Amino acid sequence: MSETPHHPAPPAGDDQITLAVHRDGTRVVIVVGGEVDMLTSPHLRALVLEHLGESAGVELVVLDLDAVTFLGTSGLAVLIEVREAAHMAGVELRLACTARRVLRPLTIAGLVTLFDIHDTQEAALAAT
Numbered sequence: 001m002s003e004t005p006h007h008p009a010p011p012a013g014d015d016q017i018t019l020a021v022h023r024d025g026t027r028v029v030i031v032v033g034g035e036v037d038m039l040t041s042p043h044l045r046a047l048v049l050e051h052l053g054e055s056a057g058v059e060l061v062v063l064d065l066d067a068v069t070f071l072g073t074s075g076l077a078v079l080i081e082v083r084e085a086a087h088m089a090g091v092e093l094r095l096a097c098t099a100r101r102v103l104r105p106l107t108i109a110g111l112v113t114l115f116d117i118h119d120t121q122e123a124a125l126a127a128t
Helices: 041-052 073-089 100-108 121-126
Strands: 002-004 017-024 027-036 060-071 092-096 116-118
Touching: 017 041, 027 041, 027 073, 027 121, 041 060, 041 073, 060 073, 060 100, 060 121, 073 092, 073 100, 092 121, 116 121
Parallel strands: 027 060, 060 092, 092 116
Antiparallel strands: 002 017, 017 027
16 A cells, blocks of 8 residues: 555644555555544544545545544544545445544444444455
């Protein structure tokens, strides 16, 4: 997969997010790290929506969330939003994550069944 440089992070401070994009043809993996909260979730939303655009030519987006250290309610809202946007664009969205700090908020909010969740990026890319 080719690597795209990290997208701009939010203003300096304690709340940080890292976003790295790897693209291989029609498949995109977005590796998310740090805190996904009210300050940082707009960056994640913008990046994912950019890859769901009509001109993007993407069939699959995998969000690798294992490096996320905090997933707040605004992060959950973004995941729901990008799931709906992917569906509308005809793009498959999968999550790669085993981290309790991500899976627990998804479970508590009753959202686990909405997402196609895999243990690794490789498993998410290989799933049919």
